[in-house]
Amino acid sequence: MGYKYPRRLNIFITVAILIFALLISRMAYLQIIHGQDFLRQADNNRISLVPILAPRGLFFDRNGEVLVSNRPGFSISLVPISGPIPDEVIVRLADILGMKPEEIREKIKRRDNPLEPIRIKSDVGPEIVTKIEERQMELPGVMVEVQAVRNYLNKELGAHMFGYVGEISEDELAAKKAAGYKTGAIVGKSGLEKVYDKELRGVDGGEQIEVDVNGHPQQLLGKKQAVPGNDLVLTIDAKIQKTAEQAMDNQLRYLQMKLGNPEAKAGAVVVMNPQTGEILAMVSRPGFDPNLFNGGISAKDWKAINDNPNNPMQNRAINAAYPPGSSFKIVTGAAALETGKITPEEKIYDPGQHWLVPKSNAHGAALGWIDFRVALAKSDNVFFYELGNRLGIDLLEEWARNFGLGAQTGINLPGEDEGLVASRAYKKKVYDEDWYLSETMDAAIGQGFQLLTPIQMCSLVSQIANGGHRYRPYLVSKIVTPAGQTVQSFGPEEVGTVPLSDKTLTAIREGLRDVVSPSGTAGYIFTEFPLTIAGKTSTAENPHGDDHGWFVAYGPYDNPTIAIAIIIEQGGYGSDAAAPIARKIFETAFNLKPGFSPADELAKEIAAQKAAVNNNNKTP
Amino acid sequence: MLNRRMLKNLDYTLIFAVMSLLLISLVIISSATHVTTATEEPYRFLERQAGFTVVNTLLVIFLLTVDYNALAKYAGVFYWLSVISLLAVRFVGQTALGAQRWIQIGPVTLQPSEFAKIIIIITLAKMLENRKLETVRDLVPVALHVGLPFILILLQPDLGTSLVFIAITLGMVYMAGIRTGLLAGIFASGLALLPIFWHFMHDYQKKRLLVFIDPNVDPLGSGYHIIQSKIAIGSGMLFGKGLFAGTQSQLNFLPENHTDFIFAVIGEELGFIGAAIILLLYFIVIYRGIKIAGEARDNFGTLLATGVTSMLLFHVLVNVGMTAGIMPVTGIPLPFMSYGVSALTKSMVGVAILLNVYMRRQKIMF
Structure with missing residues (x-):
């Protein structure tokens, strides 16, 4: 007694062999030929680099009095971990930050490292932080970071000498990219802040954070401490x-x-x-x-400065x-x-x-x-x-x-x-x-x-x-x-x-x-x-x-x-x-x-x- | 009843392959779920699956004591029971992921369509046992028999499972000796019916097929599974990232990673070598299944083994192919591997059938 159609049995086995050959070769294709690429993508998936801005160097007067220092401030960033940030999140965030959605989209477009959060606004007030934290569920990928913010202790005092700082512009970036400046870097825009930017800025650190698909931090993989910038002792009294x-x-x-x-x-x-x-x-x-320029000057403040015929x-x-x-x-x-x-x-x-x-x-x-x-x-x-x-x-x-x-x-x-x-x-x-x-x-x-x-x-x-x-x-x-x-x-x-x-x-x-x-x-x-x-x-x-x-x-x-x-x-x-x-x-x-x-x-x-x-x- | 010769005639190769797959499954499921459930009981899925495995092993042992020919006696009853249960799903079932597929019975949710597969295999084997398949007319009862549960499952909607019915049926009619010309005619008319099929498909099903062609059409939606699964598998490279160390799986980038996408966890954590070994184990199961079909005592046994083997082969092809991005995303679990009692039971009963047919391959001689 035996099976009536032994040829069909062989064809059945052949089909099975072909199917397994197909699956195995597909695995080889994914894992061996393109394994490196996928490994890179997997790493991109899970690691977010959160830069820690180095505190800029301080300014002292000739007798050791601190004139310019740093204080902690909140900045709002986007972490597009698993793909583009949904448009409704951009619109909601723009509303909370009082920005135009286009501004946010522009910043997203300009980023150069897909692993790094995109800083949308620096030095926001506590009321904005509260709002964002309350609505966190509606704002996936939105992150609140604590960063050092420049603090001109005596406000206007010495402003023209000290200068002010702000986010690096595209032109500045083009000129300074070779020197290690990155998108979103805070740089001196005028005065001593600009002249001694390299000495003052220190070395930014960063945190490697493992995140899940929603961008929620899971664990700290590594931390590079920021090296604070050097201080300036001024001749000023x-x-x-x-x-x-x-x-x-x-x-x-x-x-x-x-x-x-x-x-x-x-x-x-x-x-x-x-x-x-x-x-x-x-x-x-x-x-x-100069404190007004921290985190981008508001339209109102800028208008006040710009409209002054005496150019402050x-x-x-x-x-x-x-x-x-x-x-x-x-x-x-x-x-x-x-x-x-x-x-x-x-x-x-x-x-x-x-x-x-x-x-x-x-x-x-x-x-x-x-x-x-x-x-x-x-x-x-x-x-x-x-x-x-x-x-x-x-x-x-x-x-x-x-x-x-x-x-x-x-x-x-x-x-x-x-x-x-x-x-x-x-x-x-x-x-x-x-x-x-x-x-x-x-x-x-x-x-x-x-x-x-x-x-x-x-x-x-x-x-x-x-x-x-x-x-x-x-x-x-x-x-x-x-x-x-x-x-x-x-x-x-x-x-x-x-x-x-x-x-x-x-x-x-x-x-x-x-x-x-x-x-x-x-x-x-x-x-x-x-x-x-x-x-x-x-x-x-x-x-x-x-x-x-x-x-x-x-x-x-x-x-x-x-x-x-x-x-x-x-x-x-x-x-x-x-x-x-x-x-x-x-x-x-x-x-x-x-x-x-x-x-x-x-x-x-x-x-x-x-x-x-x-x-x-x-x-x- | 069992006797010594039957035990000697057990297919130990098949048993070894299946036991290996079951053990690997428990390891992979615990790896895939221990993070997701960290806030609850970390090994809930593992414990449950281990329990299912034990119960199913006992079930297999029990089924071995019964001559498979006895199954045929109740096949008709089971057929209607399964049709009724599929109807029940429509009215009292639970909706998940856009489809009604489950019924809750006590602590477990059952998926009647999984059991329907086995029942169709048994009843169809009985139907084809002595049937000549020469003309279209010969096929009509077959079509009606398979068509009823097929339509019910298709309406759930569960395209993947309904396709399993087609695979089972094709395998069985082929091995039942269908005339080659007739088989070709079935394929031809199937192709001709595709556009109509497409027309009746749900939007999400169409989307899945479109996304299958280009996952980046919808990278955060339907394409997401495919992209993340491919990344998981590919990033495992030759040796894998090690158990519990697959970042894709552990960090929830991979959804459904303990059920339908479990093979992606294997690919990521065990690498090409692990994936190949597991595919080899599946191949052993399929190969033994076909051998058993060839060595069965009677036509019924051949067809039973063919049905089970076709089902398993189709499952492996579609599931692994899906995780590897060469098959559309359909909710088809990986036999012995995916978490879930219904799927496991179906596969284990299938194995019981194979073993049963094999151990009773020799005519009883007193």
Whole structure:
């Protein structure tokens, strides 16, 4: 007895063999030929890399006070573990974050590592975190991370120097990709944050998290600790910086409200150690709060900044060039004395108007026979027209350049302006015209083509203070590791010298000292001032509005450790507008008893009024 | 009744292969489920499946004591019982994954369609035992007999299981000696009917077939199973990631990993070598099944063995093919391996039938 169709039995077996051959070869195809690819995909499936941003290095002032630090903040990310994030999740998340869904989609499109969460918004408030956690079930793939967020402890203070940070832009990324910068990196966008980004940023760490299909973390596979960035020890003196900022704010308000300069809304202060180039304080107004840029500035805040006609983002201390006005007489005087066009003793007759070109003094003054020192102290124009006439534009240009004008001072901040030195070449190039004597005379008193930045002005007065040494201004004295080891230190760097004889120096210095003595242009600001200082006011004509008020100064007179340059745009007279700020700075720097300050009084008055209004509101 | 010669005639190769598969199944199920159920009892699935295996082994032993010819006596009754149970599913069954396939009886959920497969094998074997299959007319009773449960299962809807009926029927009529021309005619008309078939298919079924052609059509929906399963298998590479170490399976990327997609866990954790060994064990089962069909004492035994073997072969092909991305996703479990009492019972009863036919292959001689 046997089966009737043995052939069919064989065919049945053959079919079975073929089926198993098919299955085995399919396994071999998947597991052996393409095994590597699938293994990679499997790893992608389960591991999510959550970057831990390294805390950026801190900023210290010269006395160890922390000015910029970090604080923990929440950021919201998407983890597309198992495929694209569903559209309704994007829409829901956009709604919670107050963003447009397109913005989120754009960020998703831009990511470069499929394993890494896509940071959608950094530094969100606790109310958003609560909302997201409450609705977690509706928001698969949405993750809340804790990351270090930049903290500018004194808000606006030093904002223009410090700069701000933000997410790396596409252009920046393209330029810096080779240096290891990645999408979503937080980088310095301006100021020291930008210049020292590489030192400050440290090394980002990360967590390898095993996740399931819903993106829920299962276990921590590995953690690479972030290495905090190095700290910057600044040359800034926080005490002076704070004084300068407050004095500037009070002064602007005082000018607007009491002195009839309603457009006095912008200005700058530079305070430097003339013996080294260390910047002790730097202020620019209007200012901004760099904290606003953490996690992307809100549209409202950005509009407020953008709509301000005075561009709060501009660092006027280094980026804005103004006609220097009478302070330029220092350059003209030094040139004339050094080239022998005049001696300190020689007197020139000021009839109120120059005899070659009908250019006169302000307010029709005529001082008669005066020497250099008096001319400088009283800021006589006719005298300096004559010095310009004797020097000629070429010598004047040469001497301006001797002082480093018309070129960057080399401060370690981005965006420094070169200013402008009046010259034949410039006029030829820009206007294609010949030079006129009257233009030499304008140039001699710091008008016409001459343009200086506040930091150049500070450098100029420093060179008088220290006897002709030009130091590169600098803001960072040391880069130190978080453990306190010095990585790099910076000291004075002499970048040029001006050949000034003692005789010339004495003549100029004495003239400047007289400026702040009772008979000088700024005398009334410094009545009974306990410190001997030197200074110079300028009231620079401004074709676009009210005059700009300048004041430059240094002190103590005999052994100067502080040089100051201050400008108030459209502040009117330099003595009224700028000199009171210098006084406040000297008072702070040398621990002097503060004298009467009408600007401070006004500030106190307003504060008291506000408090009163608040109290009234509280007790109806 | 058993006697010494019958025990000597037991197919120990088949028993070895099946026992191996059952043991591997318990290991893989515990690996596939210990994470998913970590919050509950971690070995609930393992314990239950082990229990099912023991009960089923006893059932197999019991079935061996009965001559398979006795099965035929009650086949008619079982047939109608299974038709009624399939109808019952329609009205009192539980809906899961879009289809009504289960009935709850006490602590276990049963899938009547699984048992219907065995019953169809027995009743069809009886029907074909002495039947000549020369003309279309000869096929009509066969078509009606298989058609009734087939339609009921198709309506559940359970395309995969209904296709198993077709595979069983084709295997059995072929081995019953159907005229080659007639068989060709069946294939031809089957192909002709495909468009109509397509028309009556549910959208999710159509989608599964479309997704099978290109899983990336719907990577988070229907295509998800296929993609993740292929990743699991492929990433196992030659040696596998080791038991309990398959990230795809352990981290829930692989759904249904203890039931329909258990072979993906095997591929991932045991690698190509493990998968090949297990496929070899299946091949042994199938090979022995065909041999048993060839050595049966009578036509009924041949057809029974053919039916069981066709069923198992189709299951292995479709299930493994599905996890490996060369077959559409249908809810067809892997015999002896997938978690679930109904599927296990069906396979074990099938094995009992094979053993029974083999041990009684010799004519009784006193």
